[in-house]
Amino acid sequence: MTDKTALTPSTHTTPPAKFSHGVRKGNILQVAGQVGFLPAVEGQAPTPAGPTLREQTLRTFANVASILQEGGASWDDVMMLRVYLTDTAHFTEMNEIYNAYFEEQDLQAPPAARTTVYVGLPAGLLIEIDALAVLG
Amino acid sequence: MTDKTALTPSTHTTPPAKFSHGVRKGNILQVAGQVGFLPAVEGQAPTPAGPTLREQTLRTFANVASILQEGGASWDDVMMLRVYLTDTAHFTEMNEIYNAYFEEQDLQAPPAARTTVYVGLPAGLLIEIDALAVLG
Amino acid sequence: MTDKTALTPSTHTTPPAKFSHGVRKGNILQVAGQVGFLPAVEGQAPTPAGPTLREQTLRTFANVASILQEGGASWDDVMMLRVYLTDTAHFTEMNEIYNAYFEEQDLQAPPAARTTVYVGLPAGLLIEIDALAVLG
Numbered sequence: 001m002t003d004k005t006a007l008t009p010s011t012h013t014t015p016p017a018k019f020s021h022g023v024r025k026g027n028i029l030q031v032a033g034q035v036g037f038l039p040a041v042e043g044q045a046p047t048p049a050g051p052t053l054r055e056q057t058l059r060t061f062a063n064v065a066s067i068l069q070e071g072g073a074s075w076d077d078v079m080m081l082r083v084y085l086t087d088t089a090h091f092t093e094m095n096e097i098y099n100a101y102f103e104e105q106d107l108q109a110p111p112a113a114r115t116t117v118y119v120g121l122p123a124g125l126l127i128e129i130d131a132l133a134v135l136g
Numbered sequence: 137m138t139d140k141t142a143l144t145p146s147t148h149t150t151p152p153a154k155f156s157h158g159v160r161k162g163n164i165l166q167v168a169g170q171v172g173f174l175p176a177v178e179g180q181a182p183t184p185a186g187p188t189l190r191e192q193t194l195r196t197f198a199n200v201a202s203i204l205q206e207g208g209a210s211w212d213d214v215m216m217l218r219v220y221l222t223d224t225a226h227f228t229e230m231n232e233i234y235n236a237y238f239e240e241q242d243l244q245a246p247p248a249a250r251t252t253v254y255v256g257l258p259a260g261l262l263i264e265i266d267a268l269a270v271l272g
Numbered sequence: 273m274t275d276k277t278a279l280t281p282s283t284h285t286t287p288p289a290k291f292s293h294g295v296r297k298g299n300i301l302q303v304a305g306q307v308g309f310l311p312a313v314e315g316q317a318p319t320p321a322g323p324t325l326r327e328q329t330l331r332t333f334a335n336v337a338s339i340l341q342e343g344g345a346s347w348d349d350v351m352m353l354r355v356y357l358t359d360t361a362h363f364t365e366m367n368e369i370y371n372a373y374f375e376e377q378d379l380q381a382p383p384a385a386r387t388t389v390y391v392g393l394p395a396g397l398l399i400e401i402d403a404l405a406v407l408g
Contacts, residue, residue, distance in 0.1 A: 002272055134274075142382030156383050164406050220387075257360075
């Protein structure tokens, strides 16, 4: 029996329902859908990093990264990133932010696979990302 | 060579195409997108449990659970639940139903990660859920 | 430390951002979201196989298959296919194409699980598919 561990960075707001921000079991790590919320402040509702795609995307990456780290993983372990945008007009800018961010990460392994689709998100949110990682 | 097994609960309608309701291979179990269809009745088209989000969500959970069970897994093994809703206005109610349901499941392990996005679904369907589980 | 390998078929256009068309690590293989682009021609922008659902679906399958093959996998190893359509009216036709395609593949194992949802895609694209496979 392999332990299943919840990954709950101290920076994260409490999930709005009975789910985990991330879970790890054996060498599989799943990150729940992250958005551009700033680090949690007790007694305050979750607040996006800003209204722009850039602010939200960079904060979303930081939120994914902190869950990976909590589970002993890094971007190098990520197999798949699912990127949910709300507007096809954001694709080019998101890619620019995406490329610049991963350039800075100094990856040792090939980058993750990715799917980008356009969906509805709660008002004010422009991007959501989740991740599947395989460690070891 | 590890066997890949199709998981086909007796309660389920025949898939509308050449896919499996669930598959297990080794310790990985994937549940296909489930909706709130009632148990199959021969000669009848698949019928949703009702028009409400509550009815459909609870029936969708039951359908996911029966596939997990068919594969020797339980909710405790689930790493990720993808929840597809059609309307952001349903988020709060879905979370209430979600929380109450998982309270009743008496989980021994941390709850799964989750992503919720808003998409189009076939007419009359308000929710779809799929699941990735890791056993053992 | 298991190697993470990028899967880059020669037929594929360069990804429009820092992601891999597919990655394999250990026995897990993830295929990025594929669309119906024809084999890459140097100096030309990616071009869909045609305007119809049939043309794009068959080409998308070919693109997924070439990534699986590059990673030493086949359709028999695929656990999950995520099908993104843009219009619920396409479901029936997509299933017909889907069934006919997989009939021809002469699968030795049960077919993959599947989730189909309706999202926005870039202009001109009617279908996107990604895949998770477990080898061995």
